[in-house]
Amino acid sequence: MRRVLFAVLGLAGLLIAGCSSAVAGVALPAASPDDDRELVQAYFDDLNAAAEEGPATQRDFLRRSQHPDYADELCDLGDLTLNVDPAMSTLRVDPDWVPPDAGRDAAHPRGLVYVLGVSVSIRQDGALLGEQIGSQRVVVLEDKAYGFAPCPTGQ
Structure with missing residues (x-):
């Protein structure tokens, strides 16, 4: 009985080994929102901290955190701040x-693009002008989170 058991296990091992195949290429870790969650949260924390300092500080943050492939596509929010x-x-x-205004032949931004639901409060001189719920993209590229500066309608 013992010989039969070893023979069956040995045969099963050969069959399993015969069914495996190597995959060419370099192993890369699977994309995981958990890995980048802290970077994305920090992006929004920094955005909101800049808004508390005022429009100029938030404008500077949006310029510095704009995805490098779209650095020349900034909009001026004027004296508005966003939370x-x-x-x-x-x-x-x-x-x-791909960014909606990037054109027909636009490429996917470099990095890992994430989307999430957001609630946006728009303020002017501290007064609430409006609130909006929507989706926002944040890209993690080389261990840094980047966004896409929002443009008011009509710009």
Whole structure:
């Protein structure tokens, strides 16, 4: 009985080994929102801290945190500030997204693009002008989170 058991186990081992195959290429870690969650949260924390300092500070933050592939596509928010409350539980990878105004032949931004739900409060001189709920993209590239500066309608 023992010989039969070893024979069966040996045969099973050969069959399993015969069914495996090597995959060419370099192993890369799977995209995981958990790995980048802190970077994305810090992006929104820094954005909101800049808003508390005023429009000029937030404008500077948006310039510094603009995705490098779109650094020349900034809009001026004037004297408006934005407070963005991210729903981090909705964070997910968005591999096919390209900025909507980037044109027909636009390429996917370098880095890992995430999308999440946000609530945005728009203020002028501290007074609430409006609130909006929507989606926002944040890209993690080389261990840094980048965004896409919002443009008021009509710019």
